[in-house]
Amino acid sequence: MKRYAFGFDIGGTNIVCGLVDREGEIIWTRKVPTEAGKGNDHVMAVVANCAEIGLAESGIAAEDVVGIGIGMPGLVDPEQGISVLSSNLHFRNYPVLAKLKELTGMPVCMENDVRMYVYGEAVVGAGRNRRHVFGLTVGTGLATAMVNDGKLYQGGGDFSGELGHVPIEGIDYRCNCGLTGCLETVVSATGLARQAREAVLSGQKTLLADLKQDPAELKAADVSAAYDEGDEVAVTIMHRTGVTLGKALSYVVPLLSPDIIVLGGGVLHAGERFLAPVRETLFERIMPIYRERLELAAAQRNEDAGVIGSASWAFRQFGS
Amino acid sequence: MKRYAFGFDIGGTNIVCGLVDREGEIIWTRKVPTEAGKGNDHVMAVVANCAEIGLAESGIAAEDVVGIGIGMPGLVDPEQGISVLSSNLHFRNYPVLAKLKELTGMPVCMENDVRMYVYGEAVVGAGRNRRHVFGLTVGTGLATAMVNDGKLYQGGGDFSGELGHVPIEGIDYRCNCGLTGCLETVVSATGLARQAREAVLSGQKTLLADLKQDPAELKAADVSAAYDEGDEVAVTIMHRTGVTLGKALSYVVPLLSPDIIVLGGGVLHAGERFLAPVRETLFERIMPIYRERLELAAAQRNEDAGVIGSASWAFRQFGS
Structure with missing residues (x-):
């Protein structure tokens, strides 16, 4: 059974997301405005909505997705699943993982966006x-x-x-x-x-x-x-x-x-x-x-290293 | 059964060695001149001789020693067990591990001396x-x-x-x-x-x-x-x-x-x-x-962090 992971690169202007396979190939991708000014919960809803659209458009079943990897700017606490401080996004001690698990029902992990980018370059770039x-x-x-x-x-x-x-x-x-x-x-x-x-x-x-x-x-x-x-x-x-x-x-x-x-x-x-x-x-x-x-x-995958990195990170956490 | 490891800190002037337990406590220690000018083989013989004296003086049986850890200055290749370059000691691509295994019959591992020092400080300092x-x-x-x-x-x-x-x-x-x-x-x-x-x-x-x-x-x-x-x-x-x-x-x-x-x-x-x-x-x-x-x-163990570090390193490699 072929498995996939969602990778999200959440930026100040846009959210880029993708469905990625274990080899780091992007099967489906989408870019939407972050609309950070509408509040933290709204940004989370945009992410959850992207995941829903991704499944619908790609035709991949939810049970074939091992989980969601999130790359966020600023300080994150990956273990607690918290965005400690992201000035661009106006996040401060926000429980990203808990919220996204609630909205999507999927396993979620998170890391700093630059780490996810470099992880993506290390895996496939x-x-x-x-x-x-x-x-x-x-x-x-x-x-x-x-x-x-x-x-x-x-x-x-x-x-x-x-x-x-x-x-x-x-x-x-x-x-x-x-x-x-x-x-x-x-x-x-x-x-x-x-x-x-x-x-x-x-x-x-x-x-x-x-x-x-x-x-x-x-x-x-x-x-x-x-x-x-x-x-x-x-x-x-x-x-x-x-x-x-x-x-x-x-x-x-x-x-x-x-x-x-x-x-x-x-x-x-x-x-x-x-x-x-x-x-x-x-x-x-x-x-x-x-x-x-x-x-x-x-970098070889400048545009999508963040998405590939965070999806690969999700494979690492959940894709045994 | 209580187990021990030998730790060696090989310097340009002196070799410091010790028998160390799993908690990083030094049971026996000795300092001898390196005599690097007498050649690489001679330095190895000094090390082997120290080990022999250590067992005799401490009364610890060879089978209770998990192995020997060596900290050497300069560039080392821990996997191949080679001193790649140590200007002070006049070593160049010398097979330290092979030679010491031959002389002592014990498992031997090696690393750079500063890494062993810092490892010692991390473990007990x-x-x-x-x-x-x-x-x-x-x-x-x-x-x-x-x-x-x-x-x-x-x-x-x-x-x-x-x-x-x-x-x-x-x-x-x-x-x-x-x-x-x-x-x-x-x-x-x-x-x-x-x-x-x-x-x-x-x-x-x-x-x-x-x-x-x-x-x-x-x-x-x-x-x-x-x-x-x-x-x-x-x-x-x-x-x-x-x-x-x-x-x-x-x-x-x-x-x-x-x-x-x-x-x-x-x-x-x-x-x-x-x-x-x-x-x-x-x-x-x-x-x-x-x-x-x-x-x-x-540093808290400036004088013996190198010995404790290399012995602890030996425990890590051989002391399961």
Whole structure:
């Protein structure tokens, strides 16, 4: 009997869900607005509704689904099944698992969304067949996760993976977390946009000034666009951002010796413009024993790694 | 029937060994010169001889010993039982396990010495009853290890734990590893002595100039001695060294969320002179979720954590 699991990637804007088989193949998928402003119970109802539609549209019977895996942003308590704090979604100490079990009647498990994303990349993406997978997503913010021999690392209080909140020498932006100079204030889509805006506002001669009438509307994609026109300011911003991440990763590699570092999230759209300085900086700062065996790769399943990861996580919990 | 294991901590100068029970109590212990200059086979013979003496002196029967655990400096391949590279001991791709099994007739396992030290601290020292123990030894060099839920983290190629070899902004000492500015060129006993020597040679007004006729003979302990006399140069050196380590640890905490960081090695002799700036720097650079739960503690079994750790490791492998 072929079995399936539901995987949910709950984001601030959209919920992506899918029915996934044991090999990580997506049989059915759907994307719906999260509508977080309508309240926590509403978001849960949207999830339950997706599951119902998934069964109906795919024709898969409920008894062939081992359970539901949920990836949620922010702090989660997987054992208690609670969303401890998700600022984007306005969740605080909300009993996600209890609510979803009640609504769906299925076994449910949950984890942090970045961990589920990296787990997905470890199972079927760039980290496939590697024992030690270190992954990071660089999008609105920067977060990390680690899968060793197929096991997810959670750390004390389930609080691991916040490399984005290391204060970096020479950066003095205030971070939302309360610290100053955090890595993600520069190394993120938000950070790229911020640097672009500052360059324009400080009167630097750059194409970025022409791309948007209001510099506040500049996006990371604009930096890539100006970069491709040979704009020196854009090249400098992209380079500085990549170098900053490369330096931060030079702590991770000797500490943990991952077999592969998988880089995902929105910043992947910048491609080698961003990856090249990351790689160059990192590889010149690590010992040959690491240099010879480490791979730094772009995520392969950027769009659906979260869904595959959380479904695979459900298989791991319930799919014996 | 009460069972025991041998634990060996093989250092560049001395071999410390002990017979340890399952609770981590040392029943018998001995320290002998390593005599690494006499060759690899000789070092192995010293180890085997220690085991023989241990049985004779303790009166414990060989059949009550589950096996031998070996902690060796440098790169080891625990699965193949090989010392891949230990510069201090002049070992290179030497089959430690095969040789010791032949000489002793007992089951033998091996690991890196710092991992065994941290494992010992996790089992019976400062990390007792903590799920996520991150440990580091700061002595001749700086190395790290991690024990999660009683399991030792090894990483790809068994190469984890080299936080000492992260190049740090603003440090430009050449490191033995080939890189420049590695953390351990400053944060180590060697690094403290180096900074003391440089201060004297550059003509700074300091008590350190009076402690040794030849500045090349200054040791880390001299920095502590001058510090206690209120010597400003010594205070600055100790502070800078502690701050440098605190900054490096501010990468470790959000990345891994350990429950406790255990600090051991020769630098412990500096006590709070060193620990205070480490703690202060680290705690002001991490988010409240970590600040509220993290402990930074001195190792409790600094002298014998390595022996207890490798014996406990042997229990883990052979003591079912």
